[in-house]
Amino acid sequence: MSYYKHHIFFCLNQRDGGQACCAPHAAHAAFDHCKQQVKAAGLAGPGGVRVNKAGCLDRCAGAPVAVVYPEGTWYTFVDTTDIDEIVESHLKNGQPVQRLVLPAEVGR
Numbered sequence: 001m002s003y004y005k006h007h008i009f010f011c012l013n014q015r016d017g018g019q020a021c022c023a024p025h026a027a028h029a030a031f032d033h034c035k036q037q038v039k040a041a042g043l044a045g046p047g048g049v050r051v052n053k054a055g056c057l058d059r060c061a062g063a064p065v066a067v068v069y070p071e072g073t074w075y076t077f078v079d080t081t082d083i084d085e086i087v088e089s090h091l092k093n094g095q096p097v098q099r100l101v102l103p104a105e106v107g108r
Ligand code: FES
Pocket: 011, 012, 013, 014, 015, 020, 021, 022, 023, 055, 056, 057, 058, 059, 060, 063, 065
């Protein structure tokens, strides 16, 4: 069994020169909200869920992005309502949110 049941990483990176990146798409707010919701749901900690910041995950064209391990499920999202759905469906109940899954072809 892995140390965390689910480990979610949010890209918070800002890129120069107007290139596609996550920071301008409220990635920090999404990260903070996810952390709060996971804690409020009693999911945080060993055997549960860990929410971490990440640098560029190299899928910037889909910004903002987050990835959940060990499944390797990649998400793109718009607002905190989407984050709530990821927390409730995936991180709490183990059901990925298909409507928010990042298409496989999206890269940098
Ligand atoms: S800036 Fe977020 S994936 Fe590259």
